[in-house]
Amino acid sequence: MNTATDLQQRWDAFLFKINERFQEILSQAAAILPELLDYQQFDTIPFTNAWTGINAQSKELIAKIDTTWHNTVSPGWETWRNEEEDRLNEAGTDSEHFHSQFYEIYYREQEKGRKLMLQLEKDLRNYEVKTFAAAGRKLAAKAHEVLSGEFSCSQCQAPLPVQANFYRSYYQVCQYCQTTNTFEPGTIARMTEHFALDPIAEEQALDQYWEYWELLQQYSAQREEDEVTITAVEVLAAYTTYIDVYLKARINMIPVYQERYDADKKAKIAWLSKYTLGIS
Numbered sequence: 642m643n644t645a646t647d648l649q650q651r652w653d654a655f656l657f658k659i660n661e662r663f664q665e666i667l668s669q670a671a672a673i674l675p676e677l678l679d680y681q682q683f684d685t686i687p688f689t690n691a692w693t694g695i696n697a698q699s700k701e702l703i704a705k706i707d708t709t710w711h712n713t714v715s716p717g718w719e720t721w722r723n724e725e726e727d728r729l730n731e732a733g734t735d736s737e738h739f740h741s742q743f744y745e746i747y748y749r750e751q752e753k754g755r756k757l758m759l760q761l762e763k764d765l766r767n768y769e770v771k772t773f774a775a776a777g778r779k780l781a782a783k784a785h786e787v788l789s790g791e792f793s794c795s796q797c798q799a800p801l802p803v804q805a806n807f808y809r810s811y812y813q814v815c816q817y818c819q820t821t822n823t824f825e826p827g828t829i830a831r832m833t834e835h836f837a838l839d840p841i842a843e844e845q846a847l848d849q850y851w852e853y854w855e856l857l858q859q860y861s862a863q864r865e866e867d868e869v870t871i872t873a874v875e876v877l878a879a880y881t882t883y884i885d886v887y888l889k890a891r892i893n894m895i896p897v898y899q900e901r902y903d904a905d906k907k908a909k910i911a912w913l914s915k916y917t918l919g920i921s
Contacts, residue, residue, distance in 0.1 A: 645746060648717050652750055655709060656757050663702050663761050667768055670695045678776050680783045683829055685836045688776065696769065703761045706754045714754075718747050759858060767847070774844035777837025784833040788826075796820035808834045808895050834895065842890035849883035857917070873918040877910070884909050 670692070677687040722743050729736045789803045794815040801813050801822060808830050813822045843850070856879050860871040884906055892898045898905075914920050 643717060643721055645721065648714070648721060649746075649750060652714055652753065655714075656706065656753060659702060659706055660757060660761070663699060663764070666695060666699055666702070667764070670768070670772070674772060675776070678780065680780065683780065683784065683832045685780070685832070692769070692772075696765070699761075699765050703758055703765070706758050710751060710754050714750070715747075718743075718750070722747075763851070763854070770840055770843045770847060773840035774837075777833075777841050780833050781837050784829050787829060792822075792824055794818060794820055795822055806895060809897055838891060838894060841894065842887050845890040846883055846887035849879070849886045853879035853883045860918075873920050876918060877914060877920075880913050881906075881910060 674688060674691060674695075677691050678685060679687070725739060725743070726736055729739060785803060785805070785807060788807055789800075792801045792803050792813075793799060794801055794817065797815060797818040797820070799815055799817045801815060801824075803824065804811065807824070808826055810826065811824050813824055814820070815822060853876065856871055856876045860873065860876050863869060863871065888898070888902055888905055892902060
């Protein structure tokens with residue numbers, strides 16, 4: 642016969658192993674991923690493919706917490722509750738106090754799993770954004786180096802400087818012969834933009850993202866019978882702040898994105914309102 646202590650200890654041990662395995666996966670990723678980004682050919686496919694597998698494995702591990710609770714742990718607690726109820730009934734003892742204690746313990750144990758799931762989700766997101774942002778900065782630096790070696794005056798062949806913002810065409814006057822040259826970013830710049838822009842902008846908006854994310858978790862956890870403490874309007878306001886920082890970070894890297902700022906912001910807010918918060 643299991644005791645409450647037995648059930649708690651097994652659940653704690655399971656959660657410890659999940660967290661331990663999760664941290665191992667990220668440690669292995671930190672050793673593998675940097676080796677997969679080709680800074681010579683600007684091939685990011687092996688890097689992103691590897692991350693897809695790591696991300697899926699990590700999320701599967703996180704989901705296992707909830708699955709194990711519902712399939713194994715919760716039934717174990719229910720069995721223990723029934724056995725204790727039978728014992729109390731046989732002894733002619735009122736079970737009201739027992740029920741109060743049982744559900745207090747039961748929901749506390751369930752909350753342990755929920756908290757770990759949220760923490761691991763947060764760790765995974767932090768790792769993803771920071772890892773891709775770091776790789777993106779390295780790729781951008783290499784792209785600037787390569788493009789600088791290729792850009793020269795069409796008239797006198799003198800080397801010309803490449804701007805830090807090399808993602809769009811621009812005119813550059815040669816300081817030697819005064820010829821106006823056109824810089825064309827080409828495939829390297831487009832590949833770098835596609836890979837690096839979003840994670841670098843996401844990294845700069847992480848603080849605002851987590852403020853929004855925390856409110857969303859609290860909002861989603863509210864039950865209909867509970868007093869409302871977090872409103873959809875508050876969540877939307879936090880999300881709007883995050884999106885504003887994120888979009889402006891993109892503009893800071895590529896100013897032409899200013900042209901689509903309003904449309905991008907409106908579309909993202911509309912999507913969250915409709916599909917996450919269920920408001921129009």
